[in-house]
Amino acid sequence: MLRMKILIVGSGYVGLVAGACFAEMGHTVICLDIDQKKIEQLNAGKIPIYEPGLEELIARNIKAKRLFFTTNYQQGVKSTSICILAVGTPADEDGSADVGYVIQACQQIAAHMEGYKVIVNKSTVPVGTAALVEKTIQEQLNKRNVFCPFDVVSNPEFLKEGDAIADFMKPNRIIVGINHPRVEKVMRELYLPFNQNHDRMIVMDVPSAEMTKYASNAMLATRISFMNELSLICEKVGADITSVRKGMGSDERIGYAFLYAGAGYGGSCFPKDIKALRATAKGLGQPSRLLEAVDAVNHSQKQLLAKKIAAYFESKGGVSGKTLAIWGLAFKPGTDDIREAPSLVLIEELLRQGVHLRLFDPVAMERAKKLLGEREAIVWCKDEYETAFSAHAIVLVTEWKQFRFVDFSKITPHMKGHAFFDGRNQYRPSEMNVLGFDYLSIGQKDHLAETIEAYL
Ligand SMILES: NC(=O)c1ccc[n+]([C@@H]2O[C@H](COP(=O)([O-])OP(=O)(O)OC[C@H]3O[C@@H](n4cnc5c(N)ncnc54)[C@H](O)[C@@H]3O)[C@@H](O)[C@H]2O)c1
Known part of the structure; x- marks a missing residue:
């Protein structure tokens, strides 16, 4: 294996994980960020995000002198041959992906390029961004009056926060979009350690690679919204969405994954990527009715818990002035990421209705505060x-997980009420009833405590 020298531009969830994993596999990696405080923290051995296993991985590779952190583009670009872009691509006001950080990063890279470089884009970007990257770099080189060959590759990232290291180390697939066959060799060398077991690399043209990322997230979000919509119908007809999921998931054409009804999807990817794909389609005059519905269903699903809570307390003097305990703030378990988290929608709505809140999350407290x-x-x-x-x-x-194994006998005697709203269908209704709870969940019948006898 060839030891490569890699610059990762953007040291957030994707950049840090990619950097640490490439270093672990033997490459030399410099992680760069414009956030000086972040880089100072990293150089002091502090990890600015919560991701299981990342701290140890980073510490090990810093010690082995394979992983470095800097804010200095000149140093980063000069000492590496591959630049991987992992900067944010947030939603613009109209929902389209803002590629401003990508372009800024390219200008900085081109300001210091001297020899041949491979620019790999890992950020999630609309189709056409690689061409924009190429144009930006070429313009900057022209300004400097420098001739410097380079290739732009699309290499979208599919890691999941909370499982990011395993996902990166053993990816289902490595999507590589290229516009020249010479660069495939470089990409194969870069990912060689991840391909030992079998070839995971799927090579295609650049627009298809850029599109694959959006298509994958759109598919997953569609499954979630589909189940959420179905859960509302289940409630009305008296069916149980958890049973329905098992029944339909057993069909191998459907499978079990991503079929959970809940409080809506959040995070830094699904909401913004669906909106960005819709904006792309709209910009081209192409209707995207299904994506629109996926988004709309998710929007209303995020308000569902607040509605259920208000309806429950209506006959109990109203929700205003009541105290509610919220378990979990992160958009999903295993991460401290609260971007677009359903908890935020719920919290704002409950506060608006005059509710007193007691909040807890195992790792996202700091970000939420x-x-x-x-x-x-x-x-x-x-x-x-x-x-x-x-x-x-x-x-x-x-x-x-820690909410699954709670000793409720230590909880119920100290509560003023006895309602449990389960936004993720984590408990068995009958057991919650036996504990004395009115148990209300998603896509299942409400189980009020009076109905205990039915289960005895
Ligand atoms: N978070 C995920 O689970 C995930 C998964 C797959 C793909 N993605 C995509 O990867 C990209 C990065 O996502 P993230 O969650 O890591 O973002 P992030 O916000 O955690 O990190 C982005 C980092 O880029 C830095 N940055 C911005 N402009 C810069 C510049 N000009 N030069 C250097 N650094 C700069 C920021 O300071 C920040 O630290 C996005 O396009 C996202 O959609 C994210």
């Missing part, structure tokens, strides 16, 4: 037990 700020109606708690103290109801929003 920063975003929500200190508010009189919010109490930040140290664990799920403290959160439930004096609450009229518990609302499970993120299905962290």
